[in-house]
Amino acid sequence: MDLVLTTFLKMAFILAVILGLVPVLIWAERKGSAFIQDRTGPNRAGIAGIRLAGLIHPIADVLKLLFKEDVRPAGVHRVMYALAPFLVFFVSLLTYAVIPFGDYLEVGGRRIPLVVADLDVGILYVLAIASLGTYGIVMGGWASNNKYTFLGAVRSTSQMISYEISMGLALMGLLLVSESLRLTDVVAGQGQLLWGFLPRWGVVVQPLGAILFMTAAFAETNRNPFDLPEGESELVSGYHLEYSSMKFALFFMAEYTNLVVASALIATLYFGGWNIPWLSRAVIEARAGVLLPALLAAHVAVCALAAALYLRRASRERGKFGDARDREPGLMAGVCVVAGLAGLAALALRPWEIGPAGASLLATVLQVGAFVGKVVFFCWFFIWVRWTLPRFRYDQLMHLGWKVMLPLALANLVVTAVVAAFV
Amino acid sequence: MNGKVHGYGGKMTLWERLYLGEIFRGLGITIRHVIRNLLHTGDMPTVQYPEEHRAYSPRFRGRHRLMKREDGTPRCVACMMCSTACPADCIHIVAEEHPDPAIEKAPASFEIDLLRCVYCGLCEEACPCDAIRMDTGIYDLAADSREKFWVDKEFLLNNTTDGTR
Structure with a gap:
């Protein structure tokens, strides 16, 4: 019973984080692309003048998509057409089951591992599910009965097949190093130090493998520079061309959940997962009396700085718009002040006298925070790359996959195997 | 034409054909734009149209x-x-x-x-x-x-x- 309850709680946590990240990522995509291209990006939609630099726009988008007509074109395969977006979204969430987002949570003397399903064959599971992702795209593309969606689906399949091989081979190099298929072991192994000072992260022991895996992850998520299945300049919008309303929104959300999954995988396999470099759990628990007040003080300082910046803006832009929007900087300054005061109140509760249970909780929170931070960084990295690189031509894509990455992945595997056998 | 492609610079060097270095150079360029625009939001050339209007020449032909x-x-x-x-x-x-x-x-x-x-x-x-x-x-x-x-x-x-x- 306990197991069921904790599993459901963990699943709820993961779902909340991913589904909460999706609108933020859509915002980051729009705002980031705007800033890269020297534009201001979305800044109009707001609730009572509160615009949060465009963060309200995803809410407006969702409302619009919910109320749009769900058009089903003539000639589609009804069942598969309806099933495809759900399959894409469902599969993109499945991978999460095996990704550890923290070490363990100590509740009343019991240690709850922070992973939904700690499978012995975690990495194989990840690869199996990742290849399922293309089924939804193929189904959607074929069932739409449209040549552009079909071409998008065909491209997606061939791309997936080509890059999955290098992805798997790159992962095998990592397996030889970590000596386990279980993802919690892979992460725990990355918590050690190499030669006493370097974190034993996957990217340190397998630099080529990390680059190959990340490149393949870009291809698997159909993100630029490998977004040929969408290829709007040739295929209108690719495999989801005939979808509208919430079915399209599901495809759109699946793209971003895939992004989060790929980022989480990169972080877990090659960038230490929930490990904080040079701050192991034992160190955090031993120094909790110093760390927590320092963190609270940093929080108060950041809040004070943000409040000061908002106040400066409020005084500079007084009456700029002549409507509710003028109140926004003042309100935000107020929110920052309240958050800062909450930090001060926590400081007044003598956090340096934290007990062992609190220290354990602090360590868990910090590790989960480190994992989420890494995931967010890689999500931003995906967006950053998308607005930096142009799309590959199709022959270049195949050339890179088969003639460059496959031999490199094989060479990486052989070298790793030789080193692992003799060292 | 005799099959030659005319473009920038012609043949790529080995460093350029390795992609990665050039990719990171490109990433550096884009992140510089992001940071500059984050720090100096007001300096962007965008005109916030309904609130702001671009100044036109006095010779501009508008409504009669x-x-x-x-x-x-x-x-x-x-x-x-x-x-x-x-x-x-x-x-x-x-x-x-x-x-x-x-x-x-x-x-x-x-x-x-x-x-x-x-x-x-x-x-x-x-x-x-x-x-x-x-x-x-x-x-x-x-x-x-x-x-x-x-x-x-x-x-x-x-x-x-x-x-x-």
Whole structure:
């Protein structure tokens, strides 16, 4: 019973984080692309003048998509057409089951591992599910009965097949190093130090493998520079061309959940997962009396700085718009002040006298925070790359996959195997 | 042509063909733009349109206006020069006798179909008494019916910020 309850709680946590990240990522995509291209990006939609630099726009988008007509074109395969977006979204969430987002949570003397399903064959599971992702795209593309969606689906399949091989081979190099298929072991192994000072992260022991895996992850998520299945300049919008309303929104959300999954995988396999470099759990628990007040003080300082910046803006832009929007900087300054005061109140509760249970909780929170931070960084990295690189031509894509990455992945595997056998 | 591709620089060096270095150079360029725009949001060239307007040249041809005499009556003498010159046939004038015997005619009605107007400025140039001008600088024309774009004499006479300039 306990197991069921904790599993459901963990699943709820993961779902909340991913589904909460999706609108933020859509915002980051729009705002980031705007800033890269020297534009201001979305800044109009707001609730009572509160615009949060465009963060309200995803809410407006969702409302619009919910109320749009769900058009089903003539000639589609009804069942598969309806099933495809759900399959894409469902599969993109499945991978999460095996990704550890923290070490363990100590509740009343019991240690709850922070992973939904700690499978012995975690990495194989990840690869199996990742290849399922293309089924939804193929189904959607074929069932739409449209040549552009079909071409998008065909491209997606061939791309997936080509890059999955290098992805798997790159992962095998990592397996030889970590000596386990279980993802919690892979992460725990990355918590050690190499030669006493370097974190034993996957990217340190397998630099080529990390680059190959990340490149393949870009291809698997159909993100630029490998977004040929969408290829709007040739295929209108690719495999989801005939979808509208919430079915399209599901495809759109699946793209971003895939992004989060790929980022989480990169972080877990090659960038230490929930490990904080040079701050192991034992160190955090031993120094909790110093760390927590320092963190609270940093929080108060950041809040004070943000409040000061908002106040400066409020005084500079007084009456700029002549409507509710003028109140926004003042309100935000107020929110920052309240958050800062909450930090001060926590400081007044003598956090340096934290007990062992609190220290354990602090360590868990910090590790989960480190994992989420890494995931967010890689999500931003995906967006950053998308607005930096142009799309590959199709022959270049195949050339890179088969003639460059496959031999490199094989060479990486052989070298790793030789080193692992003799060292 | 003999099959050669003409482009930037020609053959790529080994470093460029390794992709990665150049990719990170590109990432550096884009992140510099992001940081600069984050720190100096106000310096972006974007004009926040409904609140801000771009400054146009005084020669910009915007919506028309009719000039007034000192006594407030239209300067127009209903000579039909503008409607004759108009390539879009969008100026419609009905003439009447002016109460002042020194002035021959005045417009009983002076209507412009703004949807037909091509903003060429030929009416301005044709006018012998500087009665029609396009110097209001108004370019954001919007209405919810075609009829509202058919503007009459009263509208054109009061079609500027200070009316008589």
